[in-house]
Amino acid sequence: MSEPVLSVRNLEVAFPTRRVTLTAVDDVSFDIARGEVLGVVGESGAGKSLTGAAVIGLLEPPGRIVGGEVRLNGRRIDNLPPEEMRKIRGRRIGMVFQDPLTSLNPLYRIGDQIIETIRTHSDISESQARERAIALLQEAGIQGARARIDSYPHEFSGGMRQRVVLALALCAEPDLLIADEPTTALDVSIQAQIIALLKRLCRERGTAVMLITHDMGVIAETADRVAVMYAGRIAEIGPVRDVVQRPHHPYTKGLMGAIPTTVGSATRLVQIPGSMPRLGAIPPGCAFNPRCAQAFARCRLERPEPMPAGQSQAACWLVAEAAAGARA
Amino acid sequence: MLAFAIRRLFEAAFVMVTVAMLAFVLFRFVGDPVNQMVGQDTSLEDRLRLRQELGLDDPIVVQFARFLGNAARFDFGISYQMKQPVTAIIVERAPATFELALAAALFSILLGIPIGVYTGIHRDSWLSKIFMTVSLLGVSLPTFLIGILLIYVFAVTLGVLPSFGRGEVVRIGFWRTGFLTVSGLKALILPAITLGLFQMTLITRLVRSEMLEVLRTDYIKFARARGLTDRAINFGHALKNTLVPVITVIGLQLGLVIAFSIITETVFQWPGMGLMFIQAVQNADIPVMAGYLLLVAFLFVLINFIVDLVYVRVDPRIRIYGRGA
Amino acid sequence: MNELSPPNRVIPPTPLGGGVGRAAPRSRLAAFLDSDLLHSFLESKLVVLAALVSVLIVGAAILAPLIAPHNPYDLKSLSLLDSNTPPAWEKGGDPRFLLGTDDQGRDIFSTILYGTRSSLMIGIGAVLLSSILGLSLGLWAGYAGGRVDSVIMRIADVQLTFPAILTALLIDGVLLAVFRSYRIEGNTSFVLVLAIGLSTWVQYARTVRGVTLVERNKEYVEAARLIGLHSFKIMFQHILPNVLGPVLVIATINLALAILTEATLSFLGVGLPPTEPSLGTMIQIGNKYLFSGSWWMVAFPGLTLALLALAVNLLGDWLRDALNPKLR
Numbered sequence: 001m002s003e004p005v006l007s008v009r010n011l012e013v014a015f016p017t018r019r020v021t022l023t024a025v026d027d028v029s030f031d032i033a034r035g036e037v038l039g040v041v042g043e044s045g046a047g048k049s050l051t052g053a054a055v056i057g058l059l060e061p062p063g064r065i066v067g068g069e070v071r072l073n074g075r076r077i078d079n080l081p082p083e084e085m086r087k088i089r090g091r092r093i094g095m096v097f098q099d100p101l102t103s104l105n106p107l108y109r110i111g112d113q114i115i116e117t118i119r120t121h122s123d124i125s126e127s128q129a130r131e132r133a134i135a136l137l138q139e140a141g142i143q144g145a146r147a148r149i150d151s152y153p154h155e156f157s158g159g160m161r162q163r164v165v166l167a168l169a170l171c172a173e174p175d176l177l178i179a180d181e182p183t184t185a186l187d188v189s190i191q192a193q194i195i196a197l198l199k200r201l202c203r204e205r206g207t208a209v210m211l212i213t214h215d216m217g218v219i220a221e222t223a224d225r226v227a228v229m230y231a232g233r234i235a236e237i238g239p240v241r242d243v244v245q246r247p248h249h250p251y252t253k254g255l256m257g258a259i260p261t262t263v264g265s266a267t268r269l270v271q272i273p274g275s276m277p278r279l280g281a282i283p284p285g286c287a288f289n290p291r292c293a294q295a296f297a298r299c300r301l302e303r304p305e306p307m308p309a310g311q312s313q314a315a316c317w318l319v320a321e322a323a324a325g326a327r328a
Numbered sequence: 329m330l331a332f333a334i335r336r337l338f339e340a341a342f343v344m345v346t347v348a349m350l351a352f353v354l355f356r357f358v359g360d361p362v363n364q365m366v367g368q369d370t371s372l373e374d375r376l377r378l379r380q381e382l383g384l385d386d387p388i389v390v391q392f393a394r395f396l397g398n399a400a401r402f403d404f405g406i407s408y409q410m411k412q413p414v415t416a417i418i419v420e421r422a423p424a425t426f427e428l429a430l431a432a433a434l435f436s437i438l439l440g441i442p443i444g445v446y447t448g449i450h451r452d453s454w455l456s457k458i459f460m461t462v463s464l465l466g467v468s469l470p471t472f473l474i475g476i477l478l479i480y481v482f483a484v485t486l487g488v489l490p491s492f493g494r495g496e497v498v499r500i501g502f503w504r505t506g507f508l509t510v511s512g513l514k515a516l517i518l519p520a521i522t523l524g525l526f527q528m529t530l531i532t533r534l535v536r537s538e539m540l541e542v543l544r545t546d547y548i549k550f551a552r553a554r555g556l557t558d559r560a561i562n563f564g565h566a567l568k569n570t571l572v573p574v575i576t577v578i579g580l581q582l583g584l585v586i587a588f589s590i591i592t593e594t595v596f597q598w599p600g601m602g603l604m605f606i607q608a609v610q611n612a613d614i615p616v617m618a619g620y621l622l623l624v625a626f627l628f629v630l631i632n633f634i635v636d637l638v639y640v641r642v643d644p645r646i647r648i649y650g651r652g653a
Numbered sequence: 654m655n656e657l658s659p660p661n662r663v664i665p666p667t668p669l670g671g672g673v674g675r676a677a678p679r680s681r682l683a684a685f686l687d688s689d690l691l692h693s694f695l696e697s698k699l700v701v702l703a704a705l706v707s708v709l710i711v712g713a714a715i716l717a718p719l720i721a722p723h724n725p726y727d728l729k730s731l732s733l734l735d736s737n738t739p740p741a742w743e744k745g746g747d748p749r750f751l752l753g754t755d756d757q758g759r760d761i762f763s764t765i766l767y768g769t770r771s772s773l774m775i776g777i778g779a780v781l782l783s784s785i786l787g788l789s790l791g792l793w794a795g796y797a798g799g800r801v802d803s804v805i806m807r808i809a810d811v812q813l814t815f816p817a818i819l820t821a822l823l824i825d826g827v828l829l830a831v832f833r834s835y836r837i838e839g840n841t842s843f844v845l846v847l848a849i850g851l852s853t854w855v856q857y858a859r860t861v862r863g864v865t866l867v868e869r870n871k872e873y874v875e876a877a878r879l880i881g882l883h884s885f886k887i888m889f890q891h892i893l894p895n896v897l898g899p900v901l902v903i904a905t906i907n908l909a910l911a912i913l914t915e916a917t918l919s920f921l922g923v924g925l926p927p928t929e930p931s932l933g934t935m936i937q938i939g940n941k942y943l944f945s946g947s948w949w950m951v952a953f954p955g956l957t958l959a960l961l962a963l964a965v966n967l968l969g970d971w972l973r974d975a976l977n978p979k980l981r
Contacts, residue, residue, distance in 0.1 A: 058552060090555030097553075102546035105565050107572070116564075117554045168554060343811050354827060468966035469959055470913050472920045472933075476940060476951060484943055491944075587819040594921055595940075609826035610922055612833045617826065628814045
């Protein structure tokens with residue numbers, strides 16, 4: 001088994017405020033292999049975007065990494081000096097954000113933005129970079145790329161812009177792409193196109209993908225593995241098929257029950273009562289315990305680590321109980 | 329766009345007419361024009377004849393119309409104090425004010441923008457803190473105090489720069505310029521700094537806050553995520569986006585420059601229109617006051633009009649296509 | 654079981670936040686002492702210093718008749734023999750005159766105290782005038798709408814084409830010229846209050862109008878109208894309280910500007926006369942003697958004015974930032 005492209009171990013991201021320090025990402029660990037798509041799913045505020053920002057080194061102060069490590073192709077990157085980290089961004093790790101409208105500088109032509117990025121990371125001439133940019137845009141599905149390369153962002157539609165954004169993120173051929181809610185701001189009809197494009201481009205290049213979203217549907221379509229985050233922690237992580245069809249963590253089960261589906265008998269949508277705790281008010285023990293119908297004493301006292309559960313891992317004492325029961 | 333321009337034109341005209349009315353009231357009814365113009369021992373008949381000549385007994389509306397007509401032809405009457413046509417006086421003094429304003433504007437822009445950029449990028453460095461302190465002084469202290477301080481340091485104590493006047497001027501046609509002589513340039517330094525300091529601090533603060541806001545946008549975040557160098561981000565992307573709104577605001581500052589030139593010219597005894605106005609106020613020289621009023625109003629209205637048009641042209645693209653965040 | 658906990662599931666109250674039954678609300682004083690406003694104030698030593706300096710200068714000015722060793726306005730007590738005396742610690746100084754005397758024999762220290770007092774009174778007068786005028790016109794324009802609104806706003810727009818200081822200078826100059834032409838013995842203080850006050854009402858009017866427009870459409874105003882309450886009553890009893898907050902903030906910042914404007918006008922020779930000088934007048938007089946070595950005539954008033962200006966500007970800046978909802 002070759003080395004994973006990305007290896008995150010016990011990552012902790014905290015925000016020191018005047019009164020107390022808030023831990024937004026709490027002891028998160030996962031790997032992403034070459035060419036693999038890992039979905040990171042969870043509610044708003046669960047810490048998914050922050051995890052992505054931490055990996056690429058773009059946490060906004062006062063947020064900082066206070067524990068754990070991030071390794072890219074075996075090499076540690078969370079403690080690099082800024083200039084080293086800059087060279088990695090774009091070249092080894094790419095990132096796309098939610099809103100294609102605001103991701104592009106309105107005063108620069110898109111061709112110039114791509115060429116600039118290419119030339120920042122490799123020493124090729126302007127004309128060569130231009131050819132590469134045109135080819136890339138064509139690959140991204142922009143018709144008439146040769147002419148449109150000199151257009152401004154506002155001359156493109158939303159879906160086209162996101163294609164340009166993808167092209168920009170991938171133009172320096174990174175090993176890992178972090179996609180933070182890439183389809184949330186798009187029309188439903190465009191979403192599928194962009195997801196398909198993302199899959200294709202990354203598969204062709206063997207790029208690993210960390211796909212952050214709150215949309216389980218996108219995950220089910222696109223990801224190979226999925227990590228479910230809750231209150232800054234990983235609740236469950238495993239192959240997509242397993243987690244979706246045979247979830248082990250009560251939270252995951254709740255999420256799956258909440259997805260409207262046209263397949264199968266029409267049952268009521270399950271709603272998980274209560275809401276995810278705010279950062280400063282995370283309960284002791286398992287973060288989900290106040291909302292969990294199956295919580296018992298241990299859940300309120302000890303925090304569970306991800307434990308083997310079928311093909312996946314789930315951070316739930318029920319799994320430990322079941323395993324102990326099975327062994328007995 | 330055209331409709332907008334026409335509407336602004338009407339509003340501008342309205343302002344001008346209002347100011348003209350005020351100037352007219354000033355001109356005609358504050359003090360008695362005849363008494364102001366002639367000496368003590370002019371006979372009554374001569375006074376009455378003068379009244380007739382000036383048409384001071386015609387209906388008000390006619391007088392106002394005449395006033396407007398004269399103003400349109402740049403005839404503002406005769407100065408009480410200097411017994412010369414107001415227009416001639418203004419023309420004589422205008423070059424001095426114009427050169428001072430130009431020098432001050434150059435100073436404020438050439439220093440203000442780089443300092444603003446620097447303090448925007450390096451928010452917490454000690455150099456930034458020094459700059460911010462100086463800018464705080466520049467914006468808090470009244471202009472005349474700054475002028476006197478500069479005079480004290482550079483003229484009285486160090487004796488390197490003159491404390492009043494324009495130095496030697498070279499005559500080109502009706503224009504008298506101080507740019508072509510060393511003494512002229514030396515005399516320009518302190519007044520230009522005094523006049524431009526306030527504007528410079530405003531520009532610095534504006535550029536800084538624009539920089540800070542631009543640096544928070546999504547496209548800058550995306551640029552960083554692509555690994556662009558700090559240099560490319562700060563001076564390529566951020567600066568370009570910062571300057572666009574700043575340029576339009578600079579235009580609006582011109583109004584303040586004209587206002588503050590009155591103070592600066594008084595401190596440095598600079599023979600420009602501002603000093604002329606102050607002396608007119610002190611001497612109750614109504615024609616000069618009225619003429620200055622009309623001229624300044626016209627300049628303001630013109631500047632505002634142009635800036636509005638420029639802003640509308642530049643703004644929609646930014647407004648619609650977002651600045652991120 | 655009250656309505657906050659859901660019917661079927663047991664959700665135990667968590668120790669940290671959430672759940673029912675908090676402690677009684679803290680007193681307003683306690684809330685204020687713990688507030689971010691007070692904290693940001695105390696954290697910035699500079700702002701605290703600025704506040705202290707302001708209080709010191711203003712306090713001294715108010716108490717001028719009590720603490721000043723001489724009365725500089727009493728022309729009969731002045732003696733030309735005392736003129737141009739250096740400060741007490743210099744050679745040729747006189748212990749009677751701590752900071753020296755001006756060209757008329759006035760004690761600089763006393764004149765500073767009395768002069769600041771005059772400036773303060775004029776400033777307060779001007780702020781009262783402009784705030785009351787602006788508030789009334791703004792209320793009227795916002796409430797009545799239509800013609801009244803157009804006219805008032807049109808006047809405001811015309812005035813706004815010019816910087817406030819120019820307007821103040823014009824009004825001041827014109828009134829003085831009028832007085833001189835008709836040989837009226839004018840009260841300069843009154844003219845200054847009028848000039849400065851009339852040059853700054855627009856700010857209040859606009860803000861108040863904005864708030865009034867919002868409030869006017871609210872239901873309680875509708876209700877009041879339906880009951881048949883007179884317009885004035887509605888405006889003053891109901892809308893006015895909402896408007897006082899912003900007006901107060903503007904007034905505080907404008908007080909500083911008013912004092913500085915008065916100083917500028919006095920320096921230009923169209924403010925307080927040499928017989929009853931304010932700081933600005935003193936600087937103008939002293940300016941003439943700068944080269945001949947009598948530096949104290951400019952230095953001390955200048956220093957006082959500078960300190961006052963800096964202090965109120967710092968306070969104003971802090972106030973603006975602290976109350977700006979965008980920055981919170």
